[in-house]
Amino acid sequence: MVTADGPKFHEHKANGLVSDVFKDASTIRGLSGPVGLGHVRYPTAGTASASEAQPFFVNSPLGIYFIHNGNLTNAAELRGLLEGSRSFFNRHLRTQSDSEVLLNILADEIHRAHQRCVTETPEVDPNTRKLAFVTEAGAAAMKLLKGAYSCVCLIKGVGLVAFRDPYGIRPLVLGRREAVDGSGGEEWCVASEDCAFGPIGFERVRDVRPGEMVVFDEATGALTSHQCAPIAGAGGAATPCIFE
Numbered sequence: 001m002v003t004a005d006g007p008k009f010h011e012h013k014a015n016g017l018v019s020d021v022f023k024d025a026s027t028i029r030g031l032s033g034p035v036g037l038g039h040v041r042y043p044t045a046g047t048a049s050a051s052e053a054q055p056f057f058v059n060s061p062l063g064i065y066f067i068h069n070g071n072l073t074n075a076a077e078l079r080g081l082l083e084g085s086r087s088f089f090n091r092h093l094r095t096q097s098d099s100e101v102l103l104n105i106l107a108d109e110i111h112r113a114h115q116r117c118v119t120e121t122p123e124v125d126p127n128t129r130k131l132a133f134v135t136e137a138g139a140a141a142m143k144l145l146k147g148a149y150s151c152v153c154l155i156k157g158v159g160l161v162a163f164r165d166p167y168g169i170r171p172l173v174l175g176r177r178e179a180v181d182g183s184g185g186e187e188w189c190v191a192s193e194d195c196a197f198g199p200i201g202f203e204r205v206r207d208v209r210p211g212e213m214v215v216f217d218e219a220t221g222a223l224t225s226h227q228c229a230p231i232a233g234a235g236g237a238a239t240p241c242i243f244e
Contacts, residue, residue, distance in 0.1 A: 176205050
């Protein structure tokens, strides 16, 4: 798990059952902040070491924590792009996980969007365009990525971001509840399955659409939707994995 509390991230991850990794109540208390994300699944590519446990993190640009459900079918090709001259940073990947590849593709595209802004519209303050950089990066990344991906990430200066591949191969669903602080506002949750909602008092709203990116604003929590890629399934419908 990782949470965000103002300018700080708080992280705890290890191998094992949830009840083993979080058996000490002080661990949970240390994960402070109004927003967070967690991942409990084994790696679908790479190894099962704790170093490949999600969430993954990159500090540039912005600072991004990232979780992913799915499998990229062109991960090797994308790894070559990141480690070669195509990447702005010639990014060094620490694991064999396709999730880390996906995160770095997204991060690289955010940086490209920033550079386009600086070059093409120098009169614009890039700090006012962070959300636009992320949505532009989502659209660019979806042109490169092949395979299944449902992703949730925390991006500093933007908020909580979730997106799904254009075919909708793996599930991703939105839930909502009344704010527990009694303010009358609303709180949001994104999960791979809506069975996660009931025990924590959320109600299902809808699926994240294939090719859609939803963003929950860091300051206000307000939800915005951005269709980064057209739905690729026949007739504009999701074409999920047959198991799903």
